[in-house]
Amino acid sequence: MTEDRGAQRLVELLADHEDDFVTQWVATVGESLSGRLSNAELERELRDLYAALRSGLASGALASREDGFAEIRSLLVELSRNRARQGFTPTETAISVFALKQVLEPSLTGSAKDIRAYLQLSRLLDELGLLTAEAYARTREEIISSQADQLLELSTPVVKLWDGVVAVPLVGTLDSARTQVVMERLLQALIDYNSTQAIIDITGVPAVDTQVAQHLLKTVVAARMMGADCVISGIRPQIAQTIVALGIEFGDIPTKGTLADALRHALDTIERDKRLAENRGSLL
Amino acid sequence: MPGDTARRTESIELDGSAGVVKARQLVRSLAQEAGLSLVDQTKLVTAASELARNTVVYGGGGRMEAEAAWSNGRSGVRLLFADEGPGIPDVELALTDGWTTGGGMGLGLSGARRLADEFDLDTGEGRGTRVTIVKWAR
Numbered sequence: 001m002t003e004d005r006g007a008q009r010l011v012e013l014l015a016d017h018e019d020d021f022v023t024q025w026v027a028t029v030g031e032s033l034s035g036r037l038s039n040a041e042l043e044r045e046l047r048d049l050y051a052a053l054r055s056g057l058a059s060g061a062l063a064s065r066e067d068g069f070a071e072i073r074s075l076l077v078e079l080s081r082n083r084a085r086q087g088f089t090p091t092e093t094a095i096s097v098f099a100l101k102q103v104l105e106p107s108l109t110g111s112a113k114d115i116r117a118y119l120q121l122s123r124l125l126d127e128l129g130l131l132t133a134e135a136y137a138r139t140r141e142e143i144i145s146s147q148a149d150q151l152l153e154l155s156t157p158v159v160k161l162w163d164g165v166v167a168v169p170l171v172g173t174l175d176s177a178r179t180q181v182v183m184e185r186l187l188q189a190l191i192d193y194n195s196t197q198a199i200i201d202i203t204g205v206p207a208v209d210t211q212v213a214q215h216l217l218k219t220v221v222a223a224r225m226m227g228a229d230c231v232i233s234g235i236r237p238q239i240a241q242t243i244v245a246l247g248i249e250f251g252d253i254p255t256k257g258t259l260a261d262a263l264r265h266a267l268d269t270i271e272r273d274k275r276l277a278e279n280r281g282s283l284l
Numbered sequence: 285m286p287g288d289t290a291r292r293t294e295s296i297e298l299d300g301s302a303g304v305v306k307a308r309q310l311v312r313s314l315a316q317e318a319g320l321s322l323v324d325q326t327k328l329v330t331a332a333s334e335l336a337r338n339t340v341v342y343g344g345g346g347r348m349e350a351e352a353a354w355s356n357g358r359s360g361v362r363l364l365f366a367d368e369g370p371g372i373p374d375v376e377l378a379l380t381d382g383w384t385t386g387g388g389m390g391l392g393l394s395g396a397r398r399l400a401d402e403f404d405l406d407t408g409e410g411r412g413t414r415v416t417i418v419k420w421a422r
């Protein structure tokens with residue numbers, strides 16, 4: 001028996017049956033994805049993978065982390081990212097790699113060389129399959145965290161209530177990340193709508209602890225620095241009693257029971273400012 | 285004891301803000317089960333929020349243990365916040381309104397004492413911190 005250096009036999013097998021293997025590979029994977037990916041696209045992906053696999057093996061590499069497999073690694077990362085975005089499962093993604101084992105099986109003769117070649121390929125594909133799982137998981141995490149960001153923005157709409165009056169209804173828990181978003185949104189809305197009155201409505205906030213209060217106060221201070229007046233509305237009786245017992249003071253920040261009361265207050269302030277400006281004008 | 289239902293103590297890991305949120309949710313549901321009024325529910329949840337955050341921020345993490353309580357025919361909720369952190373060297377100072385070492389409002393500890401019906405603070409330099417509060421239904 002001649003000694004088989006490296007993966008000689010495997011390289012031969014992959015070269016001799018290229019068209020056969022790729023066709024069967026595409027068919028097997030296509031079936032597992034039950035038509036949710038076009039055959040043309042799948043064939044292009046798998047052909048590229050196949051070529052990268054062959055050239056890696058031809059360079060003498062056998063373990064997936066060797067330089068010879070750099071190309072197939074990056075192709076697989078790309079493929080896994082796409083699968084994750086398209087909504088395929090991690091299993092469906094890894095099967096794209098593992099299926100090549102089955103494809104190879106019928107061409108094996110059972111000779112020692114062939115068995116060795118199969119084991120080499122099998123070990124390599126196992127490693128590459130794990131790589132897809134990792135890349136898949138990383139992409140899912142990215143998707144989830146960007147969805148959380150989007151949710152954050154969605155849940156803090158700033159609306160123009162009236163000429164010169166913007167309002168932000170807060171719903172849920174007010175943590176540091178959300179406060180930052182609320183503050184930025186509110187300040188931007190003051191500019192965009194050319195408003196001097198801001199209403200922060202906390203009807204939808206289940207509990208106001210010292211952290212929430214501190215965040216609210218910071219938002220009010222920032223709005224004031226831009227020359228706007230701030231009103232906090234929607235302080236329900238149980239929240240008011242809790243705030244008092246905690247010892248929090250809202251200082252000279254006007255607070256109102258309902259959004260309607262706050263709006264009336266804001267409109268009164270606008271009216272008063274206008275009259276003051278007029279009086280000053282007539283005195284000159 | 286026959287017929288005596290085992291007292292169920294639930295424990296929540298306080299290792300970050302997610303733990304604080306979980307603690308608040310558990311306290312809210314126990315407070316409802318104990319028949320606390322809406323005002324008292326809100327007071328207890330807020331006190332728990334303060335103490336849980338202190339456990340995370342100053343205690344370096346710890347846990348909350350929560351259970352239903354009974355006394356003289358009244359029902360209530362008992363909460364323990366425990367950490368193995370640096371402890372509080374000067375309890376009197378820490379319970380002073382407005383005193384903070386972390387840029388907070390300094391009202392969490394003193395406020396929680398006012399919000400609860402019973403308040404016990406067991407701490408000392410290098411001893412970790414254990415705060416127990418109870419709120420009774422009226």
Ligand SMILES: Nc1ncnc2c1ncn2[C@@H]1O[C@H](COP(=O)(O)OP(=O)(O)O)[C@@H](O)[C@H]1O
Pocket residue numbers: 210334338339342343367369370371372378383384385386387388389390391392393394413
């Ligand atoms: N679990 C704890 N471990 C160590 N120190 C604590 C703990 N809880 C509170 N403290 C100390 O007590 C101070 C007051 O706490 P608190 O009244 O909640 O105010 P704040 O959280 O705004 O600082 C904190 O700044 C901190 O120094």
Ligand SMILES: [Mg+2]
Pocket residue numbers: 334337338388391392393
């Ligand atoms: Mg605190």
